[in-house]
Amino acid sequence: MGMSYRQYLQGARIYGCSSCKTHLATIHSMISRAFNGQHGRAYLFDTVVNVVEGEPSDRQMTTGNHTVRDIYCVKCGTTLGWKYDRAYEPTQRYKEGKYILERNLLTDVQ
Template sequence: MGMSYRRYLHGERIYGCSKCRTHLTTISFMISRAFNGQHGRAYLFETVVNIVEGEPSDRVMTTGNHTVRDIYCIKCNTTLGWKYDKAYEASQKYKEGRFILERNLLIDVQ
């Protein structure tokens, strides 16, 4: 495995990994704050950088069945949330390709 390079973001409010402060996304990519993760409040984002995606798995969630991948910080390997690969309910299709980040694993880095 080669060296991993991290992207640095610019904008109003930058969210980073709470352990190592690696940039992950900005407030302009936020779609919704009305989500729950495994450990409390979570946010839905359109774009997230500096992550590694795990293997896909099917999960039954409160909004139905989804195929998701856990996502990890590229620097410290902290589990940050998950990415939606597939939503099986028509009303949940807007989540496909989007990311959930758990609020308690984020910090403002700017």
């Protein structure tokens, strides 16, 4: 993935990549648990670190059309979820610039 520098988070609860334990996000940046990913339940986060963003693509979801980028773990390359670049429905605009992480691909780390 070309980038080896990794950021370490501090906080009461830290979510990491389930394959390599790289820190990804804290409970404090979680916005919602009520999302669905490609593999089941997913969480919406305000801030995520240690991910690489892919190319933007348009995706039709139950909440309308969105421009998203897949996000990959900077260490092991696992696809962890996606980032919302743009939401076309006005009611979904709050998701722009935010990140989805798949619950099944996360683990608690300290």
